[in-house]
Amino acid sequence: MIIVGGGPVGLMLACELGDAGVASIVLERAVEHSAMPKGNGLVGEIVTILRRRGLLRGQKGLHAIPVPRYFFGTLPLRLNPVRPNALRVLPIPQHRLEALLEKRARALGADVRRGHAVSGFHDDGERVVVDVRADHGDYALDGGFLVGCDGAHSFVRHHLGVGFPGTTGDQLVRIGRVAIPAGVRRRSRHVLELADGRTLFLFRPNHLPSGILTLAPVSDLDRGAPADLYIVGTHEPRDGQEPAEQISLDEMRASIQRVLGSDLPISGGQWLRSMIANSRQAERYRVGRVFLAGDAAHVFSAGGSSLNTGMLDAVDLAPRLAAVLAGAASVETLENYHTVRHEAGRQAIVQTRAQAALSAQGAEAEALRQVLGAALRTRNPHRYLATLLIGKPTRAPRR
Template sequence: MSTPAAPPQPWDIAIVGAGPIGLLLAGELAADGSRVVIFEREDSPSSMPKANGVVGRAARELAQRGILAGTRLRVRTPPRFQFGPLVLNLGFGPGNPLHILPVPQSRLEELLERRATQHGADVRRGHEVIGFAQRDDSVTVDVRTGEVTSVVKARYLVGCDGAHSLVRKQAGIGFPGFTGDEISRIARVTLPADRITRRRDSFEIPGLGSIAAMRPNLLPGGAFSIAPMSVLDRAAPPDLYLVSTHEPRRDDEPSDSVSIDELRASFRRVLGVDLPITGATAIRSTVGNSRQAEAYRRGRVFLAGDAAHVFNAGGSALNVGIQDALELADRLGAALSSEGGTDGLDAYEAIRHPAGHRALQHTRAQAALGRSDDSARALREIMGGLVASRRAARSLARLIEDG
């Protein structure tokens, strides 16, 4: 008589969402010997450009873990950086507290997934988590693949599933904050060499004049930024640029798909002239949200990254989310080890929730500086004078660095 097969052992950690935060968390835990599975609803990584780099201490953390080894990616200390529309002159040398890692999010995700799978994490794409239930010693997760639904058991569940997180909603965790009244349109555009002239840190555009590169330009119709794609990807064509507009949002305006005609119309409203592009790809729009989850933990369920917080300015999302993942990996790893207990799990929220709040405050301040009303103009004038001091500029840079 054959012996019945033993039921499969539960996973140590189930992660929802294979973005950079979920992949980093999986790699950290798997490297420590934990059995980790990631469920991702989409069948393949998104081709839509998202973040263009990591800012702050998170950049150094990635380098220290060897994630950039074998690549041409390097962490840098920029002599200048933006705080909303203000330029922080940080200078060179060891006194500059800010670190950046220019890298397209798709490339970062590729590196993080490679590391996670090399350490044994199981990344399951095309698997949508549709629900879960907590028990005393585990979490059961309902997963849909095509027309088939299965149940997976894990000791802990982590939601890294973005701003609209199913995990957060089903855990009953509130997400207070606000949605902004402005809209950004972002695209990669082709600008022929005879229609744009580079002059050190600026560009000359026919009919418009000089526009600063790689930072917001405040104009009567809104804000405009432009950067050569070669800054992020050395293989990019020299006539390819990343551009964005920022302007008031109409109540009935959609915030998802954008046509090239809508993009051109936005250029006209913001710049006052037509931007002489010959083509555009990866066009998208975003509406700024500023929110933070009321809690980062409910029993055996945790939140990290955009599931826990979203910011309306300042390039802080990856920085803060990466540090969420690293802190949570340490706490979960200790709880799973034979020596570790579960008492340390509460420290995750105690440490990361205040950090998220600090980032929420300084990104809200940056967004307020970028508005086009009289109060914002007065604020920019006063703040601009203050941050002309290198000490003050570096103090703000430390806020961004710490995440």
């Protein structure tokens, strides 16, 4: 079994295969784990699965936190009526998640090869032959199946010729870690109060006339982080600008000033970059003996669902492959992976696009937030919306 990509999805797949007694080779282009904080945690079903697998046991500072309330876009949802502890959050930097999964995968027999890049492959219907480039020389691997977990710019997907349709956002997002001096802010649990008396929400979008500002204390995600270190993000109209892997602290400062309407003193600056949100899905998750999972199969525009959905791809695919390799199922049954996970990806894209719409700028989006937010605070949202349509006066529900 050959896995392309040593991120969380590829390593989760190697762990799941190892648990099923299947050896795998993981080919990862990068020599070392990236220190860049690509993700700050996991949300959803995958957190429960990691707990069940024992992956969090004995890991200092790693706790699956049940949350009775969460945000759908900008709208707060009460989750306990679904079932107690229906949703759990695991604050964990992505580099630590990858190290944790790689250690488990290696212990289960996976051969993780860093600095090894795939340059081509051929599926002859019986085996998949993979061409690999490495510092010590090029070589070929022969495996029963190949799984591309190699990200949004997936080589595997491109080599297969699988389409990746979707949408490109019209907002430029600037994000990074900066220090905000204690003298210009006062923090409570959920808000940051600025020196001028204004308050900004933490861990949720702040909609302002010129854009969106997000703030998150890094210490809430990593207990060893300085108290003045924040993840700061701005959303502004793209206006033809292209994303950049690195931006200056001055560019970040100027963006904050435009969105906030006043200066927010910041310093330091780590991993400052800009990006454009995409929402796309591969047309096929399986072509013969080659599969796609994670960002190679889908990318989302909002909602924090990317890692949850991608790692669940791995959890679904592993037992199917193991059953075929053990002779307990036919190769044809692997089409069910595409059927099940493509639909799961479609649903995730739809709900994250809905969240993006709720987080958008403009009078229409603000009206949508007000109406749906009010409806969700009532015991009978259908009746509330019907009352609006009928034209009867409504009592504003409590927040």
